[in-house]
Amino acid sequence: MNGDWLIRGRDGRLSVYLSTDDAVLCRAEHGPGGPWDAPRRVGGTQKLHPVLAVGQGADGYAHLVSWRPTTGGESGLVHSTHFRPRLAALDWMPVGHPDKRGKRTGTPAVAVDAQGRAHVFVRNTAGGVSMVAQKEKGGWDPWRDLKGGDVQEELAAVTGESGRVELYAAAPGAILHWRQEEPGAQPVLRETIEADVRPGTLSALATSPDSTTLFYADVSGDLCxxxxxxKPAVLLASAGPGPVRAVRCELDGYDCTLIAQRSASGRVAFAAYPTEQESAGAWWTESGPQLPMDAEVSLTVDEDDRVVAATLSASGGQLFLTRRKDEPVLALEAWRQV
Known part of the structure; x- marks a missing residue:
């Protein structure tokens, strides 16, 4: 899964999305802080490939993107909008293929601009990045080639506080950054830097009115x-091999960035530091039960602005959840299975 699959809807309820062998499932709180409903299939009965990208707009709507099999062993991308966690999502609608037709080309990423328009990014057959975006009054614009070369499969899409969409991608020895110059414009490649990124570790977060921050693990094992x-800043050594997740939250009156990663021991490791002040340092604290190798971590804040962390295993289907206690620093409740 690509993106924050644990989200808070506009009604305050939390929901999670899970990609299975041929479908996307959703689980949601029956009410804020209450019990959870059983998993429900999203977007109708179409069969999907086991891949999912999730993005959320300022309106609280979730935008989901996956690949579906078409004809002759080929595939196409599909999109669904989920307006409220306990309502049915819209049916999956085709949005095409970056090369017009063909097999899957990579894991998609999705971000939603200030006008509520989904922007879908995916690697194309040439090794660059292509994008398709919703029109403001319905439908989709044509696919656009954003260029780039030899990009890794997973991309990190993010919407800044300005409402403009940005994209990060890793390539051999480099990180590439695209950004919209104005709302609704095609993102342009703004900057490329030297970096040796470990595949599958990109995660981006809006961290100030003018900036987004990319988190990644480098091949030496540092989290940057x-x-x-x-220039990239080294935060601390990676806790484990998996992807990094990040969320902004208030800790003891300070605007902080909390990061989480599945540790080498199999538990969840947390670290926090003042937002955009990497020089302040951070250190890992492990929490929760030992998890399966395929378990993923996601972070959000609930309607009371408390940090919520979840882990989800596709192989076991087990969802574990914890919230921050009403105590100083980052004290968490006991993890519970829901």
Missing amino acids: AWRPGG
């Missing part, structure tokens, strides 16, 4: 943060 226009 980079904002375009500057």
